[in-house]
Amino acid sequence: MALSTRDTERAAPGGAALPRAPIGPRILGAVLLIVGLFLFWEAYRAADGDFSPQGPWIAPVVVTGGWVAVALWYLVKQFVSPDLPESTTVDRPESAVQTLAAAATADARADDAAAVAVPETERDPGVQWLPPALLTVALCGYLALLDPVGFVLASTLFFVAAARILGSRSLIRDVVVAIALALGIYLAFTHLLELHLPSGVLPL
Amino acid sequence: MNVFGDLLQGFSTVLSPEYLLYAAIGVTLGTFVGVLPGIGPALTIALLLPVTFTLDDPIGTFIMFAGIYYGAMYGGSTTSILLNTPGESASVATAIEGHQMARRGRARAALATAAIGSFVAGTISTLLLTLFAKPVASLATTFRAADYFALALLAMVSVTALVGRSLVRGLMSLTFGLFLGLVGLDGLTGQSRFTFGSLDLLEGIDIVVVIVGLFAIGETLYIASRLRQTPEHITPLDPVRGGFAWMSRQEWSRSWRPWLRGTVVGFPFGALPSGGADVPTFLSYTYEKHRSKNKGEFGKGAIEGVAGPEAANNAAFSGVLVPLLTLGIPTSATAAVMLASFQVFNLQPGPQLFEKSPELVWALIASLYLGNVLLLALNLPLIRLWVKVLQIPRPALYAGILVFATLGVYAASNSFVQVLIAYVIGVIGFGMRHFGFPIAPVILGVILGPMMELQFRRTLLLSNGDLSVLVTRPLTAVLLSLVVVAVVLPYLPRIIARLRGRTAERLAFGEDD
Numbered sequence: 001m002a003l004s005t006r007d008t009e010r011a012a013p014g015g016a017a018l019p020r021a022p023i024g025p026r027i028l029g030a031v032l033l034i035v036g037l038f039l040f041w042e043a044y045r046a047a048d049g050d051f052s053p054q055g056p057w058i059a060p061v062v063v064t065g066g067w068v069a070v071a072l073w074y075l076v077k078q079f080v081s082p083d084l085p086e087s088t089t090v091d092r093p094e095s096a097v098q099t100l101a102a103a104a105t106a107d108a109r110a111d112d113a114a115a116v117a118v119p120e121t122e123r124d125p126g127v128q129w130l131p132p133a134l135l136t137v138a139l140c141g142y143l144a145l146l147d148p149v150g151f152v153l154a155s156t157l158f159f160v161a162a163a164r165i166l167g168s169r170s171l172i173r174d175v176v177v178a179i180a181l182a183l184g185i186y187l188a189f190t191h192l193l194e195l196h197l198p199s200g201v202l203p204l
Numbered sequence: 205m206n207v208f209g210d211l212l213q214g215f216s217t218v219l220s221p222e223y224l225l226y227a228a229i230g231v232t233l234g235t236f237v238g239v240l241p242g243i244g245p246a247l248t249i250a251l252l253l254p255v256t257f258t259l260d261d262p263i264g265t266f267i268m269f270a271g272i273y274y275g276a277m278y279g280g281s282t283t284s285i286l287l288n289t290p291g292e293s294a295s296v297a298t299a300i301e302g303h304q305m306a307r308r309g310r311a312r313a314a315l316a317t318a319a320i321g322s323f324v325a326g327t328i329s330t331l332l333l334t335l336f337a338k339p340v341a342s343l344a345t346t347f348r349a350a351d352y353f354a355l356a357l358l359a360m361v362s363v364t365a366l367v368g369r370s371l372v373r374g375l376m377s378l379t380f381g382l383f384l385g386l387v388g389l390d391g392l393t394g395q396s397r398f399t400f401g402s403l404d405l406l407e408g409i410d411i412v413v414v415i416v417g418l419f420a421i422g423e424t425l426y427i428a429s430r431l432r433q434t435p436e437h438i439t440p441l442d443p444v445r446g447g448f449a450w451m452s453r454q455e456w457s458r459s460w461r462p463w464l465r466g467t468v469v470g471f472p473f474g475a476l477p478s479g480g481a482d483v484p485t486f487l488s489y490t491y492e493k494h495r496s497k498n499k500g501e502f503g504k505g506a507i508e509g510v511a512g513p514e515a516a517n518n519a520a521f522s523g524v525l526v527p528l529l530t531l532g533i534p535t536s537a538t539a540a541v542m543l544a545s546f547q548v549f550n551l552q553p554g555p556q557l558f559e560k561s562p563e564l565v566w567a568l569i570a571s572l573y574l575g576n577v578l579l580l581a582l583n584l585p586l587i588r589l590w591v592k593v594l595q596i597p598r599p600a601l602y603a604g605i606l607v608f609a610t611l612g613v614y615a616a617s618n619s620f621v622q623v624l625i626a627y628v629i630g631v632i633g634f635g636m637r638h639f640g641f642p643i644a645p646v647i648l649g650v651i652l653g654p655m656m657e658l659q660f661r662r663t664l665l666l667s668n669g670d671l672s673v674l675v676t677r678p679l680t681a682v683l684l685s686l687v688v689v690a691v692v693l694p695y696l697p698r699i700i701a702r703l704r705g706r707t708a709e710r711l712a713f714g715e716d717d
Contacts (some may be wrong), residue, residue, distance in 0.1 A: 028639055032376065039383065042398065053671065054664045059657045060397055063386060067379045074372050131428035132634060135606075139421070139627050142610060143620060151611075159603045166424075167431050168599035177600055185611060193258045193665040195615050 025082065029075030036071045040064035134165045150200015155182035211334055214566030220576055223267055230268035231578045234275020238282070239412020239593045241289045242427065243605060246275040246538040246647070250412045251612035253545055262549040263564050267571040271543060273538055274326065274572070275518055277481075278579045281318040282590050285311060285510070286439050294481035294517045297489040301502065301509030306439040308505050311588075316450035317459045317507055318514040319583045324460075325467040325515035326576040329522035332471050334569055341530040345557040348498040349403050349666060350673050352531075353659040354683035356652045358476035362690035364645040366483060371694065373641045379645025380632075381649020384409050391654070392661060404621040410630075411544040412616050414650050415537070417626040418610035418643050424602045429638070434607070437593055441587065450584065459511040462492050473516075474523020477535045481520035488512035522572065529553055529565060532655075537647040544651065587668050 043064045047057035089104035149157075160171070161177035168174055189195045217223065237243045249269050256265040280295040285302035298318060305314040336707040347355075364374040387398045399405040451459065466488045473484035482485025493502045502509055527533045534540040534554040546553050550560060558565055583590070613626045637641065667673040675681050 020236055025639060028635070039398070046397070052669070054669060055662050056393045056397065057394045057659075059500065059653075060386050063379060063382045063653075065603060066375075067383065069373045070372060070379055074376060077372060112272070127638070129427050129429065131431055131493055135428050136627070136631060139606065139610070139630075142606075143623055146614070147620065148608075153681035155607050155611075159600075159607055163599040166428055166602050167604075168597065168598035170597075174600060174603075178603075181604060185607075187651040189611075189615065193255060195254065195258060196618065197611075197615070 022082070025078045026075070029078050032071035033068065033075055036064060036067035040068050069095060131165050131167075133163060138162055138165060147198050148200065150202050151197040151199060152179075152182045152186050152202055155185070207338060208595060210562065210566045211570060214568075214570030215573075217263065217563060217567040218267065218570045220307060223264055223567065224574075226264040226268045226576055226685045228578060229298045230271020231275040231278075231582060231591060232278075233268075234272035235273075235279035235282075235579065235582060235590065237272070237280020238276035239590050240279075240596070240601065241283055241287070242423050242602070244419065244538070245273045246415055246541050248272055248276070249538065249541045249545060249608075250356075250415040250419075251608055253412055253541075253548060254261075254612065254615035256495075256545070257548055257616075261559075261617065262551060265549070266542075266564065266568045267459070269542055270571055271455050271575045271578075273521055273542075274518070274575045275524070275579060275582075278319060278322055278583050279590065281510075281514055281517075282315060282583070282587070283594065284570050285314045286441075286591065287437075287594060288439075294485050294520070297485045297513035297522070298510055300516070301506050303439065304503065304505030305507065305510065306505075310505065310507075311439055311441050313451045313455050313507065314505075314510050315587060317511045318456065319453075319580060321459065321463040321466065321511045322464045322518040323576050323580045325517075325581075326522065327521040327573065328464075328470070329471045329474075329519035330569065330572040330576070333525055333572070335520040336475075336526055337529060337565070337569065338433070339528060341555045341558045347531070347679070348557075348677070349659045349662040350677055350680045351531075351683060352673070353656055353663055354645065354680045355477075355531060355533050356656040356659065357684050358687050358690065359527075359535050359651050360648050360656075361687050362477045363535065363646070363648055364500075364505070365690050365694050369377050370640070371691075373639075374645050377636065377641045377643065378649045379643035380654040381414075381646035383649075384414060385650045385653035388655075392659065404625075409650070410617065410622065411541065411647070411650055413613055413622055414629055415541060415647060416609045417629030418612050418633035418636075418646060420605050420612075421627060421630020422637060422643075424606055425630060425634035426637040427598075427602060429625050429634070434594060441591065442612055445472070455507050456694040458498075460506050462508045462512035463515040464490070464680065465491065466512040466517075467519040469512075470516035470519025471523040474520030475526040477524075477527065477533065481524075481536070482521050483515045485513040486517040486557065488516040529557060529568075530555060532557075534648065534651060537644045540647045541652040605697065606617060 039060070043057065043060035046054075047061055051059050051061065052058070138158060138161045141161075142154055144152040145157065156175070156178040158182065162172045163174045163178075164171075186197055189197050190199075215522045218227065227322055233247060234250065235538075237245065237248045249272060251273075253268075254266070258267065281298050281302065283289055284295040285306050288299050288303040296482040302318065305311065307485070338459035360378060364378045365371060383398070385408075389396055389406055394680070396406055469488050469491070470481065470484040473487070474481065489509055489512060492506075492508040494497065494507060496502065496508050498506055498508070524534075524536055524539050527535055528539045528543060530553075532543065543553060551557065551564070609626070610623055613623045617623075633643065635641075636646075663673060664671070673680070674684065
């Protein structure tokens with residue numbers, strides 16, 4: 001029932017034309033498996049034959065071995081019964097209640113209809129990759145500037161940049177807020193709490 | 205000294221001006237972050253850890269943290285009702301009916317039944333905590349290393365199996381958390397594990413770094429990837445009908461039973477290792493829906509659907525404190541951070557806590573009664589203020605979160621490398637959110653994994669390497685068999701349905717933050 005609803009939702013003209021089985025989860029599964037194998041090999045090699053249960057290497061071998069197994073399970077699942085794109089959001093209220101209702105009651109069908117009928121406003125208009133990528137770059141820049149330039153200046157610059165990436169269109173307000181926030185934090189931390197923050201070029 | 209003597213002692217500690225101030229700061233801050241979508245109590249507490257460490261006052265700190273946890277739940281209901289954006293997953297059930305009520309012009313009644321229900325549930329469940337804490341703690345003194353191993357395993361596995369929609373994803377998250385917990389020096393032998401030759405990784409990956417990465421950075425990146433799909437609309441409050449008449453007579457009479465039932469469901473589920481408040485809120489919602497006389501109103505704004513889950517939500521918090529304080533076992537992400545903050549002060553939650561620091565424990569419990577009163581006074585009359593908080597522009601809010609996240613990790617570790625690790629974990633967290641992997645199992649894996657390994661190895665040292673102690677000791681065997689039950693339980697409806705010749709999805713609940 002839930003799946004068929006999503007199918008129609010996906011086929012609706014407003015939704016992006018997504019491929020039937022998205023390639024993303026398969027790539028993810030493969031990456032997870034490779035990383036898992038690497039970590040397992042790393043643990044196995046470091047253990048050097050010492051697999052005594054009291055020793056320090058049993059846990060790493062078990063955990064990374066479990067990682068490989070779960071990653072393999074996930075990858076296989078993506079080929080056997082691939083996830084539909086919309087089902088990736090965990091916290092959709094209607095689906096969670098719906099599954100619960102479906103499970104908890106014998107007359108599940110009536111409930112399904114009621115639960116699905118609740119809010120159908122959520123639609124996936126496509127995921128943008130540019131803003132998170134830019135934010136990551138901004139974060140790295142922030143970290144790089146923190147020591148040489150100092151906390152106040154770096155935070156001000158970063159705040160304005162991040163707000164813009166996140167869609168803010170009022171530059172002056174952002175700058176004012178950024179300066180107030182950065183200065184406020186800096187003074188509170190260094191003077192009241194006596195924690196160290198990089199002071200940088202400003203004579204504070 | 206009996207329980208009430210202890211409690212009175214606690215009250216006499218809390219009612220000093222200094223601790224009253226801590227409690228007030230805690231509940232205000234908690235409500236604030238609860239109202240803001242995207243920041244939860246776990247992140248707030250993680251970011252405050254370095255600050256509280258310099259204050260060097262464990263009692264005040266925990267009074268404040270308890271206030272934050274409670275306040276975030278009160279605040280979360282406001283956001284769910286007015287914005288239909290549940291601040292945390294335990295408020296998802298509230299959002300369904302509460303938002304519909306608000307759209308029908310009954311926002312105040314929905315807010316009132318949530319707040320008063322939270323107060324009733326909070327007070328009753330704190331009373332239960334008061335009564336149960338000490339007996340459970342004394343029972344826990346009989347627990348041995350093997351039992352702790354089994355308990356930690358049970359907490360991890362049941363949260364993973366019950367929270368989220370897919371077991372394989374939950375297990376992947378858990379494995380990732382366990383791996384992060386392994387990085388660094390082995391506590392018993394001093395061997396370095398998964399450090400890849402880096403000196404910065406020797407001390408391991410701190411829980412604060414993981415929480416800030418996943419909840420602050422990962423969440424913000426996720427929001428950034430979905431900027432176009434946030435049609436935010438705050439439902440306006442209906443005009444005041446004068447004085448305390450927030451709810452009509454009929455609404456009162458429809459609310460009080462769900463409050464009590466929600467409490468009854470919430471407290472034990474919080475105390476059991478089942479991931480805190482998510483399971484009981486959905487159970488309460490389903491139950492109210494099926495036994496209500498106004499069944500037809502569900503989905504269109506039935507007050508029972510707000511009253512029950514909100515009560516269950518708050519009652520679960522006091523329940524979560526039972527295993528946290530008496531056994532040192534966290535059953536939700538926020539409880540995991542609170543455990544980490546105990547460790548910052550060199551306190552080990554568990555049976556000894558009641559003997560070694562009774563002042564702290566009872567002050568904390570007394571502060572819960574107080575926090576409930578403060579929150580009731582803070583929420584309803586000041587609702588206009590909290591609506592204003594909802595109007596903070598999102599770009600500035602999330603930019604600020606990133607600044608605080610960076611600051612929090614840097615202040616806690618004094619190391620740029622740790623900040624970078626937090627960023628990397630944040631990017632991973634973004635990927636997890638994108639592909640629908642739950643976050644809570646990672647946190648529990650990081651904090652419970654090392655504990656579990658230590659207890660396992662201690663068990664084997666005591667038994668001279670004999671693994672059979674895990675099944676011959678009755679308590680351990682029972683706990684381990686519960687682990688199996690927890691894994692099978694979500695599939696039970698499907699198995700039964702298949703036997704009866706139809707298909708059903710597995711049991712699933714929202715995710716705790």
